[in-house]
Amino acid sequence: MQEFLEFTLGGIAFGMIYAAIGLSLVLIWRGTRILNYAQGGMAMFTTYVALIVINHTGNYWEGFGVALAAGLVLGAVLERTVIRPVENKPPLNAVIVTIGVLIFLEGLAGIIYGGQFRSFPPAFSVVGLKIGGTALGVSRADLFTGGAVLAAALLLAVLFRATSVGLRLRATAFAPNVARLLGVRIGRVLTLGWALAGLIGALAGVLVTPATFLYPNSMDSIFVLGFTAAVIGGLESPVGAVAGGLILGVVLSYAGGYLGSDLVSLFGLAVLAVVLMVRPSGLFSTTATRQV
């Protein structure tokens, strides 16, 4: 029972990271019908930036803030420069471009910072918490992770549903040509979408890196699982991405805990395969399948 509780809560904590990456992917997919293969690379890069700031100033929160800002800027710059030209071209162009950006960012990080594994501080203590004598399997850091991702998801939901900016984002995603006829500057809207995705990815990066250590490829497997979370949720639904992340996190936690940690990747693949076979459009979607 103790183990079960630990695995469940631990799974939820990691699941929130997959949810965050999934959320960024859904944001970009909905806005531009592009799957951002560079999402993990962007998160890795902004985490390096955070580490530089933290080492310089000795202040974690300054690094945290700079990482988020860097994520915003990186997303916006990428959209304006390399993504804009392929937004209305065949999907394969965008795939190649985003993979290219991934390779570029990983290579650049290697050149600037070197390939060695670096440690990255957590926001709060990673000591496991207890209630009474029972170990919960989560720490303050994990609680902060869960809370931060939930807050980000909620803020996004509010942005989308209750603001003019959100209305423009949704209109641009659903019907860009109609939005243009109504005066929406869809170029700016798309840039904003990528900026927000960069921000959430940056958040995921600083939250998970204490556990994975920081090196140029540190976000690769996280990206794959975040992508899986988004697909489980249906690629269209932010709620789905969060739910997909939680489901995936918990399932993988059980697999790793009860069956052995070398089976985790296999289980990730198995979950993806099962979802795609049983409900290919994702658990939360209402539309037909689409190509990826």
Place this chain on the structure above:
Amino acid sequence: MSDAAALGVENVVAGYGGAPVLDGVSIAVRPATITAVLGANGAGKTTLLRAITGLVRPRAGRITVDGVNLARRRPEAVARAGVAHVPEGQGVITELTVEENLRLGGLLRFGGARRAAALAETYRRFGILAERRHRAAGTLSGGERQILVIARALMASPRVLLLDEPSLGLAPKIVAQVMDLVRQLRDDSGLTVLLVEQNARSALSIADQGIVLNVGKIVAESPAAELLVDVGLRRHYLGF
């Protein structure tokens, strides 16, 4: 509602690669009038509207609103210059609610108070939209959707309104209601309207001026009343 504007199309050539669909079209729409653009499928009527708003870039010619050339501008900029385009197929954003569609149209207005006032005025004028305000726009009937997209276009207080086949897919009674609405917009609000229609009879019944397009060129241009009685022309180009 707004100052009536003159719309000018001068020698516009436009198309989708290869031979142009519009081959030197010139139209002068006087302020606060309805001009009907008629013709068979493929004549270039929809391309004309898309060239005016910039969804298709004109290869040559000028598009003017009160003398200002909009021909090289993007659709967003043309909309901001006061030209509202209700496209073929209506362009209802079905995933949004009725109210969200309307609010989207009102984003061109400055300030929350003006937008709220425009929305209130829209609901006062179009009771059916007020009733359905929180429903997904995709659940509306064809006629209701047509009212919605026209109301949405009006939210920005445009000076020129382009309508692409508003009668498409609608029952005759609803067509009459929509045409009546357009007539009111000219009479009460002084709106300048360019109305593309295959349903020539309905369009001519409210229009001041009629233009017939055939294979990218204007083949007839005269007051609507004259076109209605020109039996030869009607049979040849308009099918009735």
